[in-house]
Amino acid sequence: MAQPSTSFVSGAIFSPTSCVATPVGRKVDACIAVYACPRPICRVSLRILPWVHHGVGRWIHLPRGLDRVSHGLCNVDNTAHALFPLGARLLPHARHRTRGWAWTKRTKDICTRARRSEDMPKLTYYGLATPNGQKVSVALEEMEIAYEAKTINILKDDQFTPEFVAINPNSKIPAIVDEDGPDGKPITLFESGAILLYLAEKTGKFLPKDDVGRYKTMQWLMFQMGGIGPMFGQFGHFFKYAKDKCTDPYPKERYTNETRRLLGVLEKELSQRPYIVGDEYTIADMAIFPWVLCLSKFYQAEEHLQLHEFPKTMAWVETCMVRPAVQRGMDVCSLS
Known part of the structure; x- marks a missing residue:
């Protein structure tokens, strides 16, 4: 194995099978499998910390303003949970690749696991494949938002159940519950137009900037x-x-x-x-x-x-x- 030469990896994409464990006090990047990308679509400056395993594989996008991870586990752009080493510097607008399971362990700390967003969606969509429902489900797919879909069968009066009325007192589809709403607090929304505006502003997609x-x-x-x-x-x-x-x-x-x-x-x-x-x-x-x-x-x-x-x-x-x-x-x- 090549000897470590520096404590930073820059301008690299980690291989989907890359994994590294370093002993306390040692800095390493040479034993991480890195491959060149034909286009410069990824910029990463990442300090390798002791006893950290880095798992990789899924594209996630950093929101504006995110600069440094202080707790290892962070929620990135509501599209995935990513596990980064403590102190990792993350550049805004960069793409970092991480997938599946990731583990981190420093000395005697308990391993923390981060799962992909497909396994842990924070947004629940309540609807049916009618024009009003399709407006929102199409937007969710277009904006690549992880979500769980729950069918509200209006032919069986599902919209009048106490559970759904608690979400939409008007008993109409669609509706959403986003656990990661403004300021990180849950928000419940009904009326498809309001939902479309919310999702567009949340993701910065399909709503002109001017x-x-x-x-x-x-x-x-x-x-x-x-x-x-x-x-x-x-x-x-x-x-x-x-x-x-x-x-x-x-x-x-x-x-x-x-x-x-x-x-x-x-x-x-x-x-x-x-x-x-x-x-x-x-x-x-x-x-x-x-x-x-x-x-x-x-x-x-x-x-x-x-x-x-x-x-x-x-x-x-x-x-x-x-x-x-x-x-x-x-x-x-x-x-x-």
Whole structure:
């Protein structure tokens, strides 16, 4: 084995099988298996401490401001639990690789184990594969947030159980409980639009950083919450679910006309840009496209609504649907 030459490892990625144990007082880096990366995507300055085993394998991202680990076990960006040696200096915006189990032991200290985030999600999603539920499950997948999904079957009145009412007093899906909310305290949220904003701000993803883009995104999110969701939902109710209960033609005509009007608004906007808010895919797209897809997938109203008259909108839905995270998110809490 090569003799140790320095106490720091810099600009390196640890091999998935790397492990090192050093006796007290000895500094080492030469016995760590290190391989070069074709692109400089990892910067690490790590002091090797006595009796530390370093386990590796999963990408995790450091949040802004995290500088030094003082307790060995830390929660990084809510995506993984990572075990670093005491005193390890972690550079912001770096990627450190760690996976599976990690052990640390100094003299007679008890070993501490850190598990991957897939085994210990801190966020629980309560929902169903309906447009409102899919908005949030798609966002969770797109933002790569570890979560546990719990199906709330509204066909069996699960939303009225005391357990769920305690989470959402309005008895609607979706809802989330995040044990690692603001200031590290648990937070419970309902209303899909509020959840999308929370997740986007929590992760810094799919919400433009500039003020204009941010407000435009919120504008279209509110457009979905106040217009598309309620109007498309009422159309589906009278067109499909209540068609044998309501013989008056007015409700179906009313919501057919309003649905087509809203589709026309989307068509005009999407004729000028690839996504709702411009060139970027945002939470506004995540909020709207499941409802447009619902018109054909769930309501089977392609011919009635003449959806072919909105080609830009239909093409945009297809663009969203080919995203791998969307495909995963659309099936979360599905009853089929």
